[in-house]
Amino acid sequence: MPNPKQQSLKEIAKKPFAKKELALKVEKELKEKVELPEQGRESKTETQAETMVPAKQIKRIKPVPAGAAGVGLMSEEEKKRQKQIEHIMAKDLEKIYLNLSPAKQKEFKIKGEQTAGEINKLLNKVKVKAKEIVRLIIKWLSLIPGVNKFFLEQEAKIKADEILRLKEKNNKSSD
Secondary structure (H helix, E strand, C coil): CCCHHHHHHHHHHCCCCHHHHHHHHHHHHHHHHCCCCCCCCCCCCHHHHHHCCCHHHCCCCCCCCHHHHCCCCCCHHHHHHHHHHHHHHHCCCHHHHHHCCHHHHHHHHHHHHHHHHHHHHHHHCCCCCHHHHHHHHHHHHCCCCCCCHHHHHHHHHHHHHHHHHHHHHHHHHHC
């Protein structure tokens, strides 16, 4: 023999607006079963509160755009731009790079490629922040041992200006 709650749910299901009433009834029962803890006070049913949450409190997960999930998923234009950024960053640093130890050279190259990728992502935004690009380049150039702080800032600003000109040139050619 069905219990009274099940029987009342079946009766609601037979009515014309049954789905809405049924959903409200189920939500009400869930709220009665689970005492959600108020701020500053823990409930005995804490594990139940984590597993049984009313439908209104469930947040929808937004799908991730195809290009945003993986680093390897760049368009040909973005790959080309990243190579151009790497070229701009490497300009006038050949002598300094060759004077580094092989381990430092490898680290410098890897960090440079990562920095170029981050700058490339920044250039995808509508509003590009030049200060952020300068900060990234300074951080990368600071891997060079014994370099003057003023040299770092000057080189970073020069490279950032060239990268921003590259963005403007690409925007004009795509218009």
